[in-house]
Amino acid sequence: MHRLPTNVPGRxxxxxxxxxxxxxxxxxxxxxxxxxxxxxxxxxxxxVHVPAVCMAPQYLAEDxxxxxxxxxxxxxxxxxRSGLSALADSRADVTMWPAxxxxxxxxxxxxxxxxxxxxxGCWELFGNERVRSIxxxxxxTVSISYLGDGQHVLLSAMLSYVGMDPRxxxxxxxxxxxxxxxxxxxxxxxxxxxxxxxxPQELRARxxxxxxxxxxxxxxxxxxxxxxxxxxxxxAERNPVATKRALRAILKATDICAAxxxxxxxxxxxxxxxxxxxxxxxxxxxxNFNFWRSANPEDTMRFYALRLHEVxxxxxxxxxxxxxxxxxxxxxxxxxxxxx
Numbered sequence: 001m002h003r004l005p006t007n008v009p010g011r012x013x014x015x016x017x018x019x020x021x022x023x024x025x026x027x028x029x030x031x032x033x034x035x036x037x038x039x040x041x042x043x044x045x046x047x048v049h050v051p052a053v054c055m056a057p058q059y060l061a062e063d064x065x066x067x068x069x070x071x072x073x074x075x076x077x078x079x080x081r082s083g084l085s086a087l088a089d090s091r092a093d094v095t096m097w098p099a100x101x102x103x104x105x106x107x108x109x110x111x112x113x114x115x116x117x118x119x120x121g122c123w124e125l126f127g128n129e130r131v132r133s134i135x136x137x138x139x140x141t142v143s144i145s146y147l148g149d150g151q152h153v154l155l156s157a158m159l160s161y162v163g164m165d166p167r168x169x170x171x172x173x174x175x176x177x178x179x180x181x182x183x184x185x186x187x188x189x190x191x192x193x194x195x196x197x198x199x200p201q202e203l204r205a206r207x208x209x210x211x212x213x214x215x216x217x218x219x220x221x222x223x224x225x226x227x228x229x230x231x232x233x234x235x236a237e238r239n240p241v242a243t244k245r246a247l248r249a250i251l252k253a254t255d256i257c258a259a260x261x262x263x264x265x266x267x268x269x270x271x272x273x274x275x276x277x278x279x280x281x282x283x284x285x286x287x288n289f290n291f292w293r294s295a296n297p298e299d300t301m302r303f304y305a306l307r308l309h310e311v312x313x314x315x316x317x318x319x320x321x322x323x324x325x326x327x328x329x330x331x332x333x334x335x336x337x338x339x340x
Contacts (some may be wrong), residue, residue: 001045005221010217014158017046023069025315029039037241037245038240038241039069039241040069040241040242040245041238041239041240041241041242042069042239042242043069043071043072044070044071044072044073044074045065045070045072045073045093045094045242045246046074046076046077046091046092046093046312047073047074047075047076047092047093047094047095047096048075048078048083048084048086048087048092048095049075049076049077049078049079049095050080050083050326051076051079051080051098052122052168052196052197052198053197053198053268053273053274053279053280053283053284054119054122054196054226054227054283054287055096055227056253056257056268056284057096057118057119057250057251057254057257057262057289058095058096058160058250058254059075059255059267059268059271059273060253060257060264060267061250061252062247064073064096064248064249064252065245065246066244066250068245068248068249069245070242070246071080072132075110076091076092078091078092078093080145080149080150081145081146081149081175082309083095083097084097084101084102084105084110085215086107087112087230087231087232088110088111088112090231090232090234090235092151092232093232093235093246094230094232094235094243094246094247095130095229095230096118096153096227096228096229096230096250097150097227097228097229097230098123098150098153098196098226098227099117099154099224099225099226099227099228099297099300099301100150100153100154100157100164100304100308101113101148101149101153101154102148102228102230102299102325103153103304103305103308103314103321104148104153104308104313105312106316106321106324106325107314107315107316107321111232111233112230112232112233112266112325113229113230113231113232113233113236113325113326113327113328114228114229114230114297114301114325114327115228115229115230115231115236115243115247115292115326115327115328115330115331116228116229116250116257116282116292116297116328116330116331117225117227117228117229117292117295117296117297117300118220118225118227118228118250118251118254118291119225119226119227119254119257119287119288119289119292120215120223120224120225120287120288120291120295121214121215121216121217121222121225121226121286121287121288121291122196122197122198122215122216122226122227122283122286122287123150123154123194123195123196123213123215123221123226124194124200124211124213124215124216125155125192125193125210125211125213125214126192126193126194126195126196126200126203126208126210126211126212127191127192127209127210128183128185128188128191128192128209129193131191131192131211131212132210132212134158134159134162134164134212134213135162135164136166136212137159137168137191137192137330138164138166138168138169139169139170140169140170140191140192141169141170141171141173141183141189141190141191141192141196142155142169142170142171142190142191142192142193142194143172143174143179143181143182143189143190143192143193144171144172144173144174144181144194145173145174145175145181145183146173146175146176146210147173148173149289150196150212150321150330151181151193151194151195152171152192153303153304153308153313155169155194155220155303156307156308156311157304157307157308158213158221158307159310160307160308160310161307165311166311166313172184172189172190182195182199182202182203183231184205185203185208185209186203186208192209192212193209196226197280197284197287198274198276198279198282198283198288200282200283200286201279201282201283201286202279205279216286216287216288220303222288223295223299224295224299224300224303224304225291225292225295225300226287226296226298228297229250231243231246231249234325242329243330244330244333244334247312247330247331247334248334248337248338251292251334251338252338254292255288255289255290255338257284257287258289258290261281261284262281262284263285265277265280265281265284268280274339293335297325297328297331298322298328299327300326301318301321301322301325301326302318302322305318305321305322305324306318
């Protein structure tokens with residue numbers, strides 16, 4: 001995704017909003033329940049903008065958030081590197097975020113609380129002709145956006161799972177070289193690259209590399225969430241009604257993504273979130289947006305925390321991390337309400 005959302009004037013804006021509301025109606029996601037509840041404690045909500053098609057529920061939720069009583073919905077163009085810091089520092093209130101990347105921040109005691117799992121299946125590991133499995137990464141170069149990002153942390157957990165130490169891999173920090181990690185791989189300057197939509201779709205379209213691991217298809221990775229929903233801890237504690245309403249909007253938007261990927265791809269294009277309709281549609285179809293209804297998000301946190309603890313990337317035990325850094329009460333209430 002190359003551009004931040006823009007304000008779309010006039011008839012086009014009306015049609016885009018009608019599209020989102022119409023999708024909600026088509027999937028039975030009305031807001032009668034929300035009307036019966038107490039109003040949110042605040043009417044402004046701030047969300048970290050993350051440039052990825054798999055974050056579509058977060059973008060689509062804008063209209064649903066307004067239906068939940070939020071009159072101001074701000075998408076903050078903070079980027080992936082500073083997004084969680086902004087959440088911890090109260091510059092943002094809530095956001096979707098890669099599950100594995102959240103864990104080191106919880107380990108560091110940052111005031112972030114994970115509230116739900118959203119979907120699975122967005123990450124894909126690509127390799128060149130020298131890489132045919134995760135174990136083949138020993139001594140090879142992997143391009144990542146920066147040390148500590150979702151690519152680095154999740155792949156480190158995968159390396160741990162197959163008995164490797166992440167230090168056996170040469171990590172190419174693209175940000176330190178003012179480069180794009182996928183471009184580094186495409187130019188043949190790294191042996192592997194771990195991407196999320198629409199990057200895998202773009203690499204396939206350009207016939208670059210081969211898929212080594214698909215978190216949508218390959219076990220055990222397809223059993224765990226890729227993205228979670230998290231909040232600033234103080235925000236969630238002080239605004240429980242607003243927090244529940246925000247999560248409900250995200251979950252409803254996630255259901256819309258599962259039911260109507262073509263219309264969601266058009267919504268993303270109309271709002272300039274991702275103008276390449278075909279790549280966006282391919283990505284939306286590949287992600288498991290129904291996952292939140294059946295999978296246990298605590299299993300994901302425990303699995304990745306164990307893997308990272310094994311290689312010394314976490315000081316906190318997985319049990320303590322889950323106890324201090326998660327709160328599933330809102331999710332459990334909404335699962336009953338939305339009949340998950």
